[in-house]
Amino acid sequence: MPVIGKPAQKPYVKSEQDAMIEQFAAQSSKTSIGRSVAEAQRELGETEIDPFWELMPSLIQSRFPVIKDNQLERVAGMVKHALLSPDNQSLLDQNIIDDPWRPHNEIHAYMPNLRDTKPFWDTNELTICKELNENYETICDEYKALLEDRKDRFQSVTSMNYDSGWKTLVLFYNGHRIPDFPYHLCPVTTKLMESLPLAGRIAGFNRQSPSSGIPLHSDGNNMWLTLQMGIHVPKEDKAWIRVGPETKHWKEGECILYDTTYEHETKNESESEERVVLHIDFFNTLAMTPVEIEVMRYIYSMREAFMKAEGVGKVGNQIL
Structure with missing residues (x-):
């Protein structure tokens, strides 16, 4: 029945x-x-x-x-x-091909018809830069709390980083949280970072050893911007980054915003002090629509799941 x-x-x-x-x-x-x-x-x-x-x-x-x-x-x-x-x-847009500072043959993830770009962007265009500056002391305290944690979480995310004295305390990987990470030690930093549409690769605290630097290279994704805020910076402008033809020096509590499709390199010229910055890769909210960003984040998440299903152990830059 x-x-x-x-x-x-x-x-x-x-x-x-x-x-x-x-x-x-x-x-x-x-x-x-x-x-x-x-x-x-x-x-x-x-x-x-x-x-x-x-x-x-x-x-x-x-x-x-x-x-x-x-x-x-x-x-x-x-x-x-x-x-x-x-x-x-x-x-590719012709302005990329014609720009001598942007190695167009290294572009591997590309969205057409985005707004005109430049090596460094005006940080006043993003409210997050002001919010990071206002919370600088708290972010420094949370960074110290992570350093005092019983586990050393710094890692070399590529062989280039390892060779050049750059290690990262990774808070986010491929745009998402890391299982078992002690986010309770850095709640303000985490909240501020998650207010951005985090992109692939890594986001966290980058440590640069004295007398070392990142060699000249470019990152081939025009949908991302990179934001960095100085946490600990050697005095006398000893730490700098060149993006395309322009050079800037990190300042503690101040942000820089740049496009990594331009060739870029860094140097910490201090012989005794390391350089530490908060590093965030995120989808370009100044050029992409919220719909485009939402769909691209979905594509990246599905791509990562797809590659892991195929047995790829560590999924990083190779996603797209």
Whole structure:
């Protein structure tokens, strides 16, 4: 006897579910992102594309059903570049190709038609810079509390950092919290950092040894900006960073904001004092829309999950 008031469950029919999946895939293929994937497939010919990107049109449409397609046109451009780069650099804006300070052949994650950029950005454009400055003493106290924690959490996040005397006390990895990290020791720092849409790589406290520096390089993601605030800085302007043709010196409690698609290098010329900065990579809120940032954060999170499922142990810069 059927249970009164409880609707009968419809039996599972595989053919019906397959038909629904095919219908959904057909619909998502007509979106701007779906068209970008199809166009890249045609250009690549018989070359197989990463199956992750084949799934993305359906995943994004399922996750964000109310977002209008015209809001994702620049994201679609990013997807096409991800599929065709580095073999095809014609998708890059001409101002990147023409800029001698931005190694365009190193651009690996790219969104087209963002606002004009520059080596250093005006920190007055972001309220977070003022908030970090106002909480400088508290952030320093929380940094000291982390140093006094029983576990040394500094690590070399790349071989380049290790060779150049740069280690990081990582608070966030690929934009998310780290399991079992003692965030109760740094609540204000954590809250302020999470007020930004944290991007990939790392965010935390960077320590630079005396008489050392980061060699000249560029980071190939034009969707991110980097924000740093001086925590402990050697006196007499001994610690500096050059981005493109411009050089700035860190100051304690003051922020600098810059675009790492420009070539850049750092130096701590002090022979006895280390240099410590709070370092945050985040999606460019001054050039990208909130919708674009939300979708890009979803893509990055899915990419990380996808790569881990494939057995990639440490997922960092290689996500995109």
